[in-house]
Amino acid sequence: xxTVASAQTxxxxxxxxxxxxxxxxxxxxxxxxxxxxxxxxxxxxxxxPIRKVPALNGRRVTTLxxxxxxxxxxxxxTAARNLSADVVSVAxxxxxxxxxxxxxxxxxxxxxxxxxxxxxxxxxxxxxxxxAEVFGGHxxxxxxxxxxxxxxxxxxxYTMRENLPGGDLRxxxxxxxxxxxxxxxxxxxxxxxxxxxxxLWLCGPxxxxxxxxxxxxxxxxxxxPGHGRFNVTSDIEAALHDADVVMGLRIQxxxxxxxxLPSLREYAARFQLxxxxxxxxxxxxxxxxxxxxxxxxxIAPDVAISGRSVITDQVAxxxxxxxxxxxxxxxxxxxxxGETPL
Amino acid sequence: xxxxxxxxxxxxxxxxIVEKQAGTQGLALVGIQRRGVxxxxxxxxxxxxxxxxxxxxxxxxxxxYRDDLSLVAQQPIVxxxxxxxxxxGATVVLVDDVLYTGRTIRCAMDALIDFGRPRAIRLAVxxxxxxxxxxxxADHVGKNVxxxxxxxxxxxxxxxxxxxxxxxxxxxRAPDAxxxxxxxxxxx
Numbered sequence: 001x002x003t004v005a006s007a008q009t010x011x012x013x014x015x016x017x018x019x020x021x022x023x024x025x026x027x028x029x030x031x032x033x034x035x036x037x038x039x040x041x042x043x044x045x046x047x048x049p050i051r052k053v054p055a056l057n058g059r060r061v062t063t064l065x066x067x068x069x070x071x072x073x074x075x076x077x078t079a080a081r082n083l084s085a086d087v088v089s090v091a092x093x094x095x096x097x098x099x100x101x102x103x104x105x106x107x108x109x110x111x112x113x114x115x116x117x118x119x120x121x122x123x124x125x126x127x128x129x130x131x132a133e134v135f136g137g138h139x140x141x142x143x144x145x146x147x148x149x150x151x152x153x154x155x156x157x158y159t160m161r162e163n164l165p166g167g168d169l170r171x172x173x174x175x176x177x178x179x180x181x182x183x184x185x186x187x188x189x190x191x192x193x194x195x196x197x198x199x200l201w202l203c204g205p206x207x208x209x210x211x212x213x214x215x216x217x218x219x220x221x222x223x224x225p226g227h228g229r230f231n232v233t234s235d236i237e238a239a240l241h242d243a244d245v246v247m248g249l250r251i252q253x254x255x256x257x258x259x260x261l262p263s264l265r266e267y268a269a270r271f272q273l274x275x276x277x278x279x280x281x282x283x284x285x286x287x288x289x290x291x292x293x294x295x296x297x298x299i300a301p302d303v304a305i306s307g308r309s310v311i312t313d314q315v316a317x318x319x320x321x322x323x324x325x326x327x328x329x330x331x332x333x334x335x336x337x338g339e340t341p342l
Numbered sequence: 343x344x345x346x347x348x349x350x351x352x353x354x355x356x357x358x359i360v361e362k363q364a365g366t367q368g369l370a371l372v373g374i375q376r377r378g379v380x381x382x383x384x385x386x387x388x389x390x391x392x393x394x395x396x397x398x399x400x401x402x403x404x405x406x407y408r409d410d411l412s413l414v415a416q417q418p419i420v421x422x423x424x425x426x427x428x429x430x431g432a433t434v435v436l437v438d439d440v441l442y443t444g445r446t447i448r449c450a451m452d453a454l455i456d457f458g459r460p461r462a463i464r465l466a467v468x469x470x471x472x473x474x475x476x477x478x479x480a481d482h483v484g485k486n487v488x489x490x491x492x493x494x495x496x497x498x499x500x501x502x503x504x505x506x507x508x509x510x511x512x513x514x515r516a517p518d519a520x521x522x523x524x525x526x527x528x529x530x
Contacts, residue, residue, distance in 0.1 A: 040422075041403070041405075041406075041422065041423075044422070044423060045406070048456060048457060049456075049457065049458070050456040050457075052456070053406035053407060053453075053456070054406070054407055054409075054452065055405075055406040055407070055408075057409075083406075327406075
C-alpha cells in the first residue's frame with residue numbers, strides 16, 4: 001500500500017507507453033492519473049463551441065463489435081471523430097464473419113484495409129489478446145466476455161473523482177452490487193479502484209460471486225503491489241452501509257442459465273438498489289450504473305433518476321475518457337516500437 | 343538577456359501593442375502554454391500600468407493541434423486552455439516566449455479560430471530566433487537572436503523557473519527534430 005500512497009501525492013508527468021489497452025492490470029497508478037488528467041482536457045474540448053480538434057487527423061480508427069452495444073460503440077466513434085480521426089465501423093453480423101471468417105483473418109483484413117487503431121468487443125474473454133498478437137497497430141478493448149472493460153472502469157473512476165469532494169478515492173467506500181460473476185465491468189473496476197485506494201465492496205447473491213472471494217483472499221496480504229484489498233459479501237446492508245459510491249450492475253439475463261438465480265423477482269427483493277437500501281449509504285453518496293439498466297430489477301427507477309444518480313454523467317464522461325485513450329495510444333506508437341523519432 | 347532586459351522588452355512590447363491598436367478597446371492577450379502564459383500576464387500588467395485598463399488575458403494549449411503526434415516519443419503533457427472572454431470581434435495578441443519554426447503559431451491560430459472569429463490575430467514574442475518553416479512573422483519582438491539550428495534557446499521566467507533569464511546553449515545530443523518545438527528548450 002505504500003506504493004499507492006506515495007504514487008498518489010503529486011504525481012510527476014509520466015509518459016504513456018502501452019501499445020494496446022486490453023485491461024487495467026498492467027496500467028500503473030501514475031498512468032491512470034495521466035489518463036484522468038488527459039480526460040480533463042478532453043472534457044474542456046467537449047465544452048467548446050466546436051467540439052473537435054485535429055489531434056488524430058488522418059488516423060484510422062476501426063470499431064469491430066461482435067456483441068451488441070450502443071453506448072460503448074457510439075461513444076468510441078464520437079470520441080474518434082472529436083479528434084478528427086477517420087472512423088470505420090464493422091458489424092460482424094453483416095460482414096464476412098457470417099461466412100466463417102476467423103477473428104485473426106478479420107483483424108488481418110482490417111489492417112490491410114488501413115486500420116491503425118482497432119476498438120473491439122467480443123463475447124469470448126481474452127479475444128483482444130489474440131487480436132493484438134496479429135494486429136500491427138493498437139488494440140483497444142471495448143469489452144471481452146467476462147474479462148475486462150477498461151474504458152468503462154476508467155470512466156467510472158473519472159466520474160467518482162469528479163463527484164467526490166477532493167476528487168480522491170482513498171479510503172472511500174465503493175459498493176458494487178449485482179451480477180459480479182459475469183461482469184467485465186466489475187473485474188476491470190477491481191484493478192482501478194484498488195489502485196486508487198478505495199475501500200471496495202463487491203456484493204451479490206453467492207451464486208453470482210463465485211470465485212471472487214478466492215480472488216479477494218489471495219489479494220488480502222497485499223500480494224499485488226500497488227493494489228489494496230477488497231471485500232466480497234452477500235450482505236447488502238453491510239455493503240451499502242456508509243458507502244460513498246453505490247454502483248449497480250446489470251443482471252445479465254442472457255447469461256443466466258443453470259439456475260444461478262431463483263427468479264428476477266427474488267433477486268430484486270433481496271438486492272435491488274431501491275430508495276430504502278440506498279439510504280444506508282452516506283448522505284452525499286452517488287449512484288452509478290454502467291448501463292444498460294433493467295429498471296425494476298437491479299435498480300429501482302426512482303433511484304436511477306434521483307438527484308444522487310450520476311448515470312448520465314457516466315455516459316458523457318465516457319466520450320472524454322475514450323478521447324483521452326485514443327489520443328494516448330496513438331501517440332505511443334513510436335515508443336512502443338522502439339523507433340527513434342524522425 | 344537578463345531579468346532587466348526582459349522587463350524592458352515587455353514594457354516596450356506593451357506600448358507597441360497599444361499603439362498599433364490605437365488604444366486598448368477590443369484588445370485581448372492570449373499566452374501560449376507554457377511560458378507564453380506568464381509573459382502575457384506581464385504584458386497585461388504593463389498595459390494596465392500605463393493605460394489604466396486591464397485587458398483580458400487567456401491561456402492556450404496547442405497540444406491537440408500539433409501535427410507531429412506520431413513524431414514525439416512521448417506526448418507533451420496537456421496544460422490547459424482558458425479563454426475567459428469572447429474572441430469574436432476581438433484583436434487577439436498571441437504571446438509566446440520563442441518564435442522558431444512557426445509551427446506552434448500555426449497550431450495556435452487553428453486553435454483560436456475554433457473558439458470564435460477574432461477581428462485580427464497578432465503575435466508578440468520575447469525572442470525571435472529565426473529558421474521559420476512557415477510564412478509567419480511576429481508583430482512585436484522583444485529581441486531578435488540569430489541562432490543556428492544546433493543551438494537551444496532557453497527562456498526562463500520567474501513564475502515557472504524561479505528567475506528571469508534567456509540563454510543560448512549548444513545542443514548536447516544530436517538534434518531531435520521530433521521533439522524540437524517552438525521554444526526549442528529541453529526543459530519545456
